[in-house]
Amino acid sequence: MTGTLVLAGTPIGDVADAPPRLAGELAAADVVAAEDTRRLRRLTQALGVQTTGRVVSYFEGNESARTPELVDELLGGARVLLVTDAGMPSVSDPGYRLVAAAVERDIRVTAVPGPSAVLTALALSGLPVDRFCFEGFLPRKAGERLTRLRDAADERRTLVFFEAPHRLDDTLAAMAEVFGAERRAAVCRELTKTYEEVKRGGLGELAAWAAEGVRGEITVVVEGAPDKGAEELDAAELVRRVRVREEAGERRKEAIAAVAADAGLPKRDVFDAVVAAKNAEKGGTGG
Numbered sequence: 001m002t003g004t005l006v007l008a009g010t011p012i013g014d015v016a017d018a019p020p021r022l023a024g025e026l027a028a029a030d031v032v033a034a035e036d037t038r039r040l041r042r043l044t045q046a047l048g049v050q051t052t053g054r055v056v057s058y059f060e061g062n063e064s065a066r067t068p069e070l071v072d073e074l075l076g077g078a079r080v081l082l083v084t085d086a087g088m089p090s091v092s093d094p095g096y097r098l099v100a101a102a103v104e105r106d107i108r109v110t111a112v113p114g115p116s117a118v119l120t121a122l123a124l125s126g127l128p129v130d131r132f133c134f135e136g137f138l139p140r141k142a143g144e145r146l147t148r149l150r151d152a153a154d155e156r157r158t159l160v161f162f163e164a165p166h167r168l169d170d171t172l173a174a175m176a177e178v179f180g181a182e183r184r185a186a187v188c189r190e191l192t193k194t195y196e197e198v199k200r201g202g203l204g205e206l207a208a209w210a211a212e213g214v215r216g217e218i219t220v221v222v223e224g225a226p227d228k229g230a231e232e233l234d235a236a237e238l239v240r241r242v243r244v245r246e247e248a249g250e251r252r253k254e255a256i257a258a259v260a261a262d263a264g265l266p267k268r269d270v271f272d273a274v275v276a277a278k279n280a281e282k283g284g285t286g287g
Helices: 020-028 037-047 063-075 096-104 117-125 142-151 165-179 203-210 235-247 252-263 267-286
Strands: 004-008 031-034 054-057 079-083 108-112 132-137 158-163 184-189 197-202 218-222
Touching (some): 004 063, 004 096, 020 037, 037 054, 117 197, 165 184, 165 203, 165 218, 184 252, 235 252
Parallel strands (some): 004 108
Antiparallel strands (some): 158 218
16 A cells, blocks of 8 residues: 655745644654755644654755655555645655655555635735636746746736745836836735735836835736737727726726727827827817
């Protein structure tokens, strides 16, 4: 009888968000494979749980070498629990190699669902959530980063990225260059932690904000590309769409930005159409 591999989600910030099953799995596992054993120790202390199984490290540097060892444990009937520093194993964290190796050998793989920075940021962004894609971390080198972004330039689904705080300004500037400075985005910082912040705006505006320096764990959500197949909208239709949004409670500035983004136009074009319509109305009532 082979064992079971358990992928366990861990809190992305607030330890109170730990899944109810996590404490029991930590206590019952024969082997706990942790991205950082020191963080695991802090987590178990916070949860008031004692691990009785063997604890081993499982991180990017030893993932390839340690995977066969853990597979042997599983083949021998062990229950192996995999945890990362925060969030779900395998999602931009160690775990994929072990899952693939377990599946290849018909070993049961299950999960303890937990917090996800991807879904949390997506939900808080205010951008469309019906269709999205996760891009993980972009390359560190500027040229490779631009290439990846250009590959995603026509993606109509909402995009979710992870980024290091010291590279955020360069990344947002590159996104503004490739996607357009007016493309809507949200920078989600320190999710579920004390200093949680969600900064929303156009990519150009966010790049200027990030240039002053940003700290913490970062998730960036970017609006998908506008539909290039849509018919060109005349000024009257642009004005109508702005008014509809205003009547629904949006401020004019926000309505103009949203209509421009939906139409794939600069905000200035929509603003000019609104001003022209307003001036025409004034002229009509005064004549």
